[in-house]
Amino acid sequence: MTALVQPLLEVRGLRVEFPTARGPARAVDGVSFTLDRGMRLGLVGESGSGKSTTVLALMQLIKAPGRIAGGEARLAGDDLLAMNTAQMRQARFSRIALVPQGAMNSLNPVLTVRAQIDDLLDAHGQKPDPAQRMRHVAGLLQRVGLPETVADQYPHQLSGGMKQRVCIAIAIALSPQVILADEPTSALDVIVQKQVMQTLIHAQKDIGAAIVLVGHDMGLMAQFAHVVGVMYAGRLVEIAPVREIFANPRHPYTRMLISSLPSFATRKVFRGIPGVAPSIVNPPSGCAFHPRCPRAEERCSHEVPADDMLSDAHRVRCHFARVAGPVHAATTLAGTAP
Amino acid sequence: MTAALLEVCAVSVAFGAPRSKAPKLALRGVSLALPDTPSITAIVGESGSGKTTLTRLLLGLLQPTAGTVLYQGNRLGQLNGAAFAAYRREVQAIFQDPYSVYNPFYKVDRSLLLPLQRFGLVASRDAAYERIRQCLEAVGLRPGDTLGRYPHQLSGGQRQRIMIARALSLRPRVIVADEPVSMVDASLRATILESLYRLKTEQQVSLVYVTHDLTTAYQIADRIVVMFNGEIVEEGDPENVIHAPQHAYTRALVAAVPPPDPTVSWGLDTTEFAA
Numbered sequence: 001m002t003a004l005v006q007p008l009l010e011v012r013g014l015r016v017e018f019p020t021a022r023g024p025a026r027a028v029d030g031v032s033f034t035l036d037r038g039m040r041l042g043l044v045g046e047s048g049s050g051k052s053t054t055v056l057a058l059m060q061l062i063k064a065p066g067r068i069a070g071g072e073a074r075l076a077g078d079d080l081l082a083m084n085t086a087q088m089r090q091a092r093f094s095r096i097a098l099v100p101q102g103a104m105n106s107l108n109p110v111l112t113v114r115a116q117i118d119d120l121l122d123a124h125g126q127k128p129d130p131a132q133r134m135r136h137v138a139g140l141l142q143r144v145g146l147p148e149t150v151a152d153q154y155p156h157q158l159s160g161g162m163k164q165r166v167c168i169a170i171a172i173a174l175s176p177q178v179i180l181a182d183e184p185t186s187a188l189d190v191i192v193q194k195q196v197m198q199t200l201i202h203a204q205k206d207i208g209a210a211i212v213l214v215g216h217d218m219g220l221m222a223q224f225a226h227v228v229g230v231m232y233a234g235r236l237v238e239i240a241p242v243r244e245i246f247a248n249p250r251h252p253y254t255r256m257l258i259s260s261l262p263s264f265a266t267r268k269v270f271r272g273i274p275g276v277a278p279s280i281v282n283p284p285s286g287c288a289f290h291p292r293c294p295r296a297e298e299r300c301s302h303e304v305p306a307d308d309m310l311s312d313a314h315r316v317r318c319h320f321a322r323v324a325g326p327v328h329a330a331t332t333l334a335g336t337a338p
Numbered sequence: 339m340t341a342a343l344l345e346v347c348a349v350s351v352a353f354g355a356p357r358s359k360a361p362k363l364a365l366r367g368v369s370l371a372l373p374d375t376p377s378i379t380a381i382v383g384e385s386g387s388g389k390t391t392l393t394r395l396l397l398g399l400l401q402p403t404a405g406t407v408l409y410q411g412n413r414l415g416q417l418n419g420a421a422f423a424a425y426r427r428e429v430q431a432i433f434q435d436p437y438s439v440y441n442p443f444y445k446v447d448r449s450l451l452l453p454l455q456r457f458g459l460v461a462s463r464d465a466a467y468e469r470i471r472q473c474l475e476a477v478g479l480r481p482g483d484t485l486g487r488y489p490h491q492l493s494g495g496q497r498q499r500i501m502i503a504r505a506l507s508l509r510p511r512v513i514v515a516d517e518p519v520s521m522v523d524a525s526l527r528a529t530i531l532e533s534l535y536r537l538k539t540e541q542q543v544s545l546v547y548v549t550h551d552l553t554t555a556y557q558i559a560d561r562i563v564v565m566f567n568g569e570i571v572e573e574g575d576p577e578n579v580i581h582a583p584q585h586a587y588t589r590a591l592v593a594a595v596p597p598p599d600p601t602v603s604w605g606l607d608t609t610e611f612a613a
Contacts, residue, residue, distance in 0.1 A: 046523045189550040190594040219598035242600045261598040262553040272529030
């Protein structure tokens, strides 16, 4: 958080495009953030907001015809986006690792857990000595709270939560500096979700990595993240430390995300977010959120809001970020946008 | 005393080979009755607790190994043709995955028209479309934005609401919804839950809402039933179940919900990050 220390990961102006018959779909449109050592960043947004695409781009895992159209991502000084294939292969999992979305289905069903961890260690030429490797695999499984016997089991013999922990074990096998976790618990029930999040935090602290957690559950972010970034239509519309963003959300979309959260405090009160997610091929003009925004005025429909730095750590893309307003955005449609 | 609308009495369901010495019991002597008046019953529990097996019994998709399933006091297996057709129409299902329930080759209109025609509820195509429009509006969709489209042109939230409209169009008495919002974005959940809640208040339809998410159960239910390992371990008024849980498993479920406020501890072991 101090300006003197160089951030661990610095993403600047990241853009990812997918060509379509109707023109390029800008899945990620100028995303910038920094990640310090040991920090947990949460990226939230609805389906199609570009949060998963952002983390996949950091590992150059965007499938053709999609492409990284611009920006840089410096990990301890080295630009991940400028690496060639061989350099990127070397960096993957040794410097920046991924716990994939639907980790349930990302393990190879015909290989044992040990074979899949060996595969990674072989590819990076690590722990060639068999005895040393056995110890390393046992140690990894122990770190994620699994018995050593899991090493010789196949994925179908494991529960969803256990498979997710195997994916975490693989992600930390080479002690990367950054772990990207793409909705690691969205397919798990609540009790297992809490166990897996705890496992992820322990593993992170063991190896001293930073984490980017992608998800759509603002409640989980409240508990997990140090800093929360909110994405909408490919842009990061607000980013701030977790307590700041919950206490003082400045973007109307962030306010609505927070106030739509169900809790044990009220019953039979439903605060949904009206409208539908925007098209990223032909997004609304001006601020992409204006058709759904209770605060929108005329200028919102033609003027793209710039990043407004409310403080060193709190950044918002809204024309009215500095205007005092009710937290629950109870304003009526003033000057309805066309 | 009036008969319950839909009821399971001491049902058990065993999976495994017929003469297996150790069959897997998905349900162990479960009894549950839905009142005859419109109500929302939430069934909560973790994966493998028997929630989905119970809904399949209620929907008549599975026979119990022991015990009975009653609709308006009559055993499902003994309903005659007309009575069974009425049961099929009056007890409707909404499933978890709003992506896989549609045939991608047909417009969504077909999913809405077919059941109306099959149950003979409409005299003409125009009458069917009239009914469909009413139901789409009842769940907060604009018919003009929905009809004539293919499933891939609609969002997950829209598709799930179309499924609610489809169920509603048959004038059901009970809708059994198995995890209807777990695959929908958090930002859309509130909207879908509101649609389901309004079915009870505005259309007098009872709801069986199956979920592993206690917060949404607390939001909409009149009664919460907690399942664990094939048994009902606790049931009651949502205020009591959530704020004064009696069973250890219910307490664990309540504790597993992340408080949506960073100043309230969830009990995760985190040492504060200091850079």
